[in-house]
Amino acid sequence: MSELHLTGVRPWGGDLSDVDIKDGRIAAVRPAGGVVPEGALDGEGRLLIPSFSDVHVHLDSTRLGLPWRPNDSPGGVWANMLHDRAHWRDAEVPMTERSTRMLELLIARGVTRVRGYAQIDADCKLERFEAVAAAREAHAGRADVEIMAFPQAGLLREPGVPELMEEALRTGANVMGGLDPCGVDGDPVRHLDVVFGLAEKYGVAVDVHLHEPGELGLFSLGKIIERTRALDMHGKVTISHAFTLAHTPAPRLDPVLAELAELDISVATVAPPGPNTLPLLKLTEAGIRVGLGDDGQRDYWSPYGNADLLDRTWQLAFTNGFRNDEVVEHALAVGTWGGASVFSPEFRALHGVGDRPGVAVGDPADLVLLAGETPAAAVMDRLPHRTVLHAGRVVAHDLELV
Numbered sequence: 401m402s403e404l405h406l407t408g409v410r411p412w413g414g415d416l417s418d419v420d421i422k423d424g425r426i427a428a429v430r431p432a433g434g435v436v437p438e439g440a441l442d443g444e445g446r447l448l449i450p451s452f453s454d455v456h457v458h459l460d461s462t463r464l465g466l467p468w469r470p471n472d473s474p475g476g477v478w479a480n481m482l483h484d485r486a487h488w489r490d491a492e493v494p495m496t497e498r499s500t501r502m503l504e505l506l507i508a509r510g511v512t513r514v515r516g517y518a519q520i521d522a523d524c525k526l527e528r529f530e531a532v533a534a535a536r537e538a539h540a541g542r543a544d545v546e547i548m549a550f551p552q553a554g555l556l557r558e559p560g561v562p563e564l565m566e567e568a569l570r571t572g573a574n575v576m577g578g579l580d581p582c583g584v585d586g587d588p589v590r591h592l593d594v595v596f597g598l599a600e601k602y603g604v605a606v607d608v609h610l611h612e613p614g615e616l617g618l619f620s621l622g623k624i625i626e627r628t629r630a631l632d633m634h635g636k637v638t639i640s641h642a643f644t645l646a647h648t649p650a651p652r653l654d655p656v657l658a659e660l661a662e663l664d665i666s667v668a669t670v671a672p673p674g675p676n677t678l679p680l681l682k683l684t685e686a687g688i689r690v691g692l693g694d695d696g697q698r699d700y701w702s703p704y705g706n707a708d709l710l711d712r713t714w715q716l717a718f719t720n721g722f723r724n725d726e727v728v729e730h731a732l733a734v735g736t737w738g739g740a741s742v743f744s745p746e747f748r749a750l751h752g753v754g755d756r757p758g759v760a761v762g763d764p765a766d767l768v769l770l771a772g773e774t775p776a777a778a779v780m781d782r783l784p785h786r787t788v789l790h791a792g793r794v795v796a797h798d799l800e801l802v
């Protein structure tokens with residue numbers, strides 16, 4: 401039986417407390433100042449929050465840690481895909497090393513649950529998937545990592561892609577990916593037939609990248625909703641980006657949100673700026689599971705990203721125009737527990753804006769001790785003094801793996 405004791409922590413900024421952890425779960429939370437067991441970890445008055453969950457990160461699309469490369473990505477999903485295809489093999493180190501380093505950086509900064517994407521197409525075949533699988537293996541015991549088989553170049557435009565996707569699902573991928581069913585493959589019915597057909601065959605979840613705007617996005621979303629209902633895949637489907645939800649005015653939007661909530665279809669956002677910013681409060685108040693992701697990280701698509709979900713949480717608050725502490729803290733609840741609830745139905749959906757779960761008796765001891773006066777202050781200050789726990793064990797301290 402493994403045990404760990406934390407002293408002097410403030411769960412979600414509350415009263416100074418001591419916390420007992422047994423067998424990977426929180427066993428007791430008491431007022432601080434009692435008997436200190438030998439070997440207890442001194443929390444130094446830091447905040448105690450659930451660990452971050454990165455539910456949308458391209459583990460095979462990163463140049464973090466490599467020399468700066470001036471960004472010359474052309475823009476647009478297809479053009480960027482071709483640009484990446486032309487250059488990714490020229491990186492200074494092999495993909496396995498890049499993916500492994502990327503996962504290390506995420507964990508060191510506070511992430512212990514990852515839905516990592518592995519691109520599969522007619523050009524790279526399973527090479528990138530195998531690199532991401534090796535990264536997962538290298539960090540087994542530090543984080544729970546799902547691998548999403550991701551058809552970044554579509555399923556139908558080039559030959560042999562569904563067969564490659566199936567091979568990935570047979571050999572360790574946990575989530576079946578889809579991408580812009582109208583926009584990329586130009587055949588939403590066949591695209592979604594492949595996505596849902598393989599998901600059903602292998603009993604895995606579905607996650608569809610949906611950049612399609614406005615009416616086109618609503619159309620594709622309707623097809624996804626139809627299949628989720630027909631196959632009874634409640635709680636097993638995620639829409640990533642879902643820009644159309646940002647473009648759709650309230651009278652049209654509200655019934656769509658009600659359907660997503662009813663079918664427990666979750667949403668993953670990377671907190672984009674401007675017109676693609678999702679109405680976060682409307683989504684979470686409708687009871688929809690929402691998680692946060694990092695997307696690509698300083699790659700051949702974009703120069704942004706530093707593998708820090710706390711920074712991305714700040715971006716989520718900023719792009720939503722949040723100023724009051726309650727909603728800034730809500731962004732932190734989404735970046736931590738919200739992502740966990742997308743990762744697995746075992747973790748309940750957030751109960752609205754004031755909900756701060758994940759640090760009570762019985763909760764998994766996937767936690768972060770984070771420097772900061774209050775949770776909202778911690779989002780603004782993003783201090784490096786952090787201790788990361790996975791399954792009741794310290795896995796990182798002050799941005800370095802232990």
Ligand SMILES: [Zn+2]
Nearest residue numbers: 458609695696
């Ligand atoms: Zn993405």
